[in-house]
Amino acid sequence: MFYQPKDIQKALGLKAELKERGAFLAGGTDLVVLMNHGKAAPENFIDLTHIPELRAIHKHNGTLELAGNVTYAQMGKLPIRCLARASLSVGGPGIRELGTIAGNLATASPAGDGSTALLALDAEVELTSVRGTRRLPLEEFFLGYRKTALAPDEMITKIFIPTNYQTDWAKNGKRGAMNISIVAVAVAITPKKEVRIALASVAATPIRCYQAEKFLAKNGLTTETIRQAVQSVRGEIKPITDHRASADYKVHVSGVMVRRLLESLVKQ
């Protein structure tokens, strides 16, 4: 069956009833691709594209609230550098109009560009079901390779982002467009001068490099401390060799990218 609820409550009611037998559908950039490649369609679809409130962006006391179906095209216009640049690095214009931030989080790809930018921003996700609402730091949302904390009856309804972080983003891929990351890096400096470093495609999920972050928080950002933090990053990540690049290359280039981003942030 195909359901097209007009509000969140109806969608949650359906999901509570169908659980794993009902799949949320928004951009279709994962689900429909799999179907096109011959994978069986889910038994039931709950189409979320006709729920206007899931497209909303609000600002409250310095926190940006993105509803789940905010698209990459929308995020590309936000004044948050790492998220905007990550969003504009995804696919082409057609994909950016379709793909949504909740979809990017829920699919939990190790190469998730939006997810990585949000990790560096200390984003929090709001998970809603008919049972109620809970709020989770994004770091606790990713549990493993394509595994998340999302319960079978829950929906990602909101993402909360601070607006006062200084951030930047870089992506390494095979082409200038339509690019899946070989490695992508998001960095941020918080108002308290703490550092956030998040990377895509170097582990089972997008990850933060906590040791390097702690080291920099303690010792400050100088050419020398950045060099040492880069060594730490290279030790913390666990990339695999695949058809995109070798593990050795990913370790090397991750360090180069982190160093360049941090150096440019210091100069700003």
Place this chain on the structure above:
Amino acid sequence: MKTKACHPERSEGSQSFGRRRKTAEILRSAQNDKSGKGRLWSLKFTLNGKKVSAQVPPTRTLLDFLRLDMRLTGTKGACLEGECGSCYVLVDGKPMNSCLMLAPQVQDRDVTTIEGLAHSKKLDVIQQKFIDCGAVQCGYCTPGLILAAKALLAENSHPTREEFLAGMEGNICRCTGYNKILRACEQAADAMGLKK
């Protein structure tokens, strides 16, 4: 632009796609048969300015619906994973990959395909410039590229070359005639009196 001497069996419908396409099509229709049981979606939307109502299997992609049900074969399918842009249509004016959308998702929306660009037999200026500049080789990517350009020019009235490249980055031309395509788009922008 229509080729008259087209191979009859390959001229329309799903047969014009490659082997992977066929496999996906077969598997999907099998799936429909199993779970569908005549449960069709009553689709109502605006297609190229006209109100359309149709009964459609909900797992049918917008691309398939346009080509197989509406017989609008200007919209092409190639990669079926959003990489190539040959299936672009405009939904409420925004470019979208119709191979990644299920037909019911355009309920109450306004869809424009390449067939909807010309008005009273007069080609859209972008279409005309593609012809004038020789920006068409095999032609398979052309509808998608023209719709990408249409969307870009609607949002950005005077794109720079960089902005043109970004606006067209979702479309692949395997004849690689990109320079002429770019020239056609820039001339179209000029002709529309939009470019500064």
